[in-house]
Amino acid sequence: MNVKTDACILVVNGGSSSIKYAVYRKADLTEYYSGTIVTKATAEVINLIKEKTQQTVISAIVHRLVQGGPEHMQPELVTTKLIDKLKSYIYLAPNHLPGELKLIKAFQSAFKNIPQVACFDTAFHKDIPSWIRHYPLPETYQKMGLMKYGFHGLSYQYILQKLITENPNTKKQKIIIAHLGNGASMAAIKNGISVDTTMGLSPTGGLVMGTRSGDLDPGVTLFLLKTAKLTPTQLDELLNKNSGMKAIAGQSDVRELLKAENDDPKAAEALQVFCYTARKFIGSLAAGLGGLDQLIFTGGIGENSATIRTRICEGLEFMEIELNQTKNKDNSPLISTNASRVKVQVIKTNEALMMARLASNLLMDKKNNKDGNEKI
16 A cells, blocks of 8 residues: 555554554555554654654544543544543543543644544443443442443454454354453453453453452452551552562563463462463353353463463363363464364454544544535
């Protein structure tokens, strides 16, 4: 393609330590290039991306936002009204939204008059039934935004679209997608929609993760506040940055833990806890679904660690899950045996492409709804 004249979509995914970006041709969403920049000053990041995109015609920029609150469950054009509303929801995602909104503001200043789109990681879970979405607490707290939002939605949406494209009957199946990385979650999908997920109000809940605690007895947080005298800020730091496998073994990188486990009992224990909780949640979500047709592994760990996939599936024979260990070690797309009733697959996720698709669809809809002489 001729990137000097073709309109392109710039995808921006800002994290706590790095910013991932990708450029797609708007006409057919062919990827032109992608990369990761270690987070420095925002201005430096903008300049680096501008330098790398100077040979392209950027016609739209799309951002990933971890949280849109209870009112924003679809991709939206970034407006002053939207930004102001999202600022009012910072209390729902204090570790993520401030930085993401700051990044959007910086891109608005650097790329003036270019439409920007917000994609919310919670949107995929918008159809979770109310009796699963709401916690068994007084309704007054629901009105404050307290509910199960779920996360990793862009990843789940990409995987589900890929499955349905390859086999339309997938839309009628019961599926669990395990997005396993330093942050890890699972989604239960029935008839093409998310009906449950392991993360809840925040990305801290659910599975034991690299540095996050996962689900805890509420009494644990009360103990930490009342007996250990932690402040809310200290508790937040503990549960999100100093818990999980890091708390058990002193480090959170699964690759390093696997190397160390033969000589380090704590490393072995951290991996055992991770795999056990993952296995337990698969059983729990399958029970909620009333059965299971497919189990999908994705995310950095899910896509690349045959050992972890094996350990998670060990003990799930009662669900008639059986792995082909040769295919599993080769990271083949299909890793279950012919005799396995549940189809087990490994699928590489692509959140950036999903964001580009969503932004392209939104902008096309906006264009079609406008006067022929008016352009987005």
